[in-house]
Amino acid sequence: xxxxxxxxxxxxxxxxxxxxxxxxxxxxxxxxxxxxxxxxxxxxxxxxxxxxxxxxxxxxxxxxxxxxxxxxxxxxxxxxxxxxxxxxxxxxxxxxxxxxxxxxxxxxxxxxxxxxxxxxxxxxxxxxxxxxxxxxxxxxxxxxxxxxxxxxxxxxxxxxxxxxxxxxxxxxxxxxxxxxxxxxxxxxxxxxxxxxxxxxxxxxxxxxxxxxxxxxxxxxxxxxxxxxxxxxxxxxxxxxxxxxxxxxxxxxxxxxxxxx
Ligand SMILES: [Zn+2]
Numbered sequence: 001x002x003x004x005x006x007x008x009x010x011x012x013x014x015x016x017x018x019x020x021x022x023x024x025x026x027x028x029x030x031x032x033x034x035x036x037x038x039x040x041x042x043x044x045x046x047x048x049x050x051x052x053x054x055x056x057x058x059x060x061x062x063x064x065x066x067x068x069x070x071x072x073x074x075x076x077x078x079x080x081x082x083x084x085x086x087x088x089x090x091x092x093x094x095x096x097x098x099x100x101x102x103x104x105x106x107x108x109x110x111x112x113x114x115x116x117x118x119x120x121x122x123x124x125x126x127x128x129x130x131x132x133x134x135x136x137x138x139x140x141x142x143x144x145x146x147x148x149x150x151x152x153x154x155x156x157x158x159x160x161x162x163x164x165x166x167x168x169x170x171x172x173x174x175x176x177x178x179x180x181x182x183x184x185x186x187x188x189x190x191x192x193x194x195x196x197x198x199x200x201x202x203x204x205x206x207x208x209x210x211x212x213x214x215x216x217x218x219x220x221x222x223x224x225x226x227x228x229x230x231x232x233x234x235x236x237x238x239x240x241x242x243x244x245x246x247x248x249x250x251x252x253x254x255x256x257x258x259x260x
Pocket of ligand 1: 173175176232233234235
């Protein structure tokens with residue numbers, strides 16, 4: 001049962017994380033305080049919504065799954081290949097660091113990120129007891145953010161990639177993700193012969209398959225346990241924000257993961 005809706009808030013979980021000693025949730029946009037065009041559980045602070053509503057939406061989300069809102073560790077997501085591993089939460093008076101992947105081995109920390117088409121990738125090593133979350137849009141994908149994250153799990157925590165569970169969450173599907181020449185060129189540079197597996201050409205247009213590209217990168221790193229939600233944000237605007245489908249006039253949904 002991937003969707004849960006105990007009351008107003010509706011969220012998605014991955015089957016492969018069931019029974020693991022972690023908490024995780026991909027929150028839909030339902031059950032929050034924000035009006036249009038951010039309706040309603042917007043947790044993105046950079047799109048014009050009122051900061052206090054955004055904060056309250058995050059608090060509601062954490063409370064929904066029984067995590068202390070003050071346990072949050074989040075970052076300023078900048079489409080980089082930078083990975084942070086943290087041993088503590090981020091107090092409200094401490095500025096966000098810039099990064100696009102966060103990891104922790106501390107049960108008192110809740111990792112949190114924001115999405116609206118880019119790919120959320122959740123990670124868990126049940127042997128070393130590590131959790132992580134990654135933000136991979138097209139730039140992060142061609143920069144190899146997911147590969148860097150797995151590499152950091154190996155060096156910082158001695159994870160064996162064959163133990164790592166990965167989950168690719170709701171994000172823009174290939175059929176909705178037409179890309180321009182600049183993106184095509186970079187995908188071809190990075191993926192060489194494999195690029196044709198992720199670039200779908202139809203008539204004059206080219207579409208980029210972010211899900212398969214990230215799955216490919218995971219498998220190249222030795223992570224073979226990969227669950228795909230298969231949910232397209234742009235196709236399901238009742239549940240998700242889509243920067244592309246809503247032409248930038250929208251919010252961001254939250255993704256949370258923690259040990260418990
Ligand atoms: Zn779609």
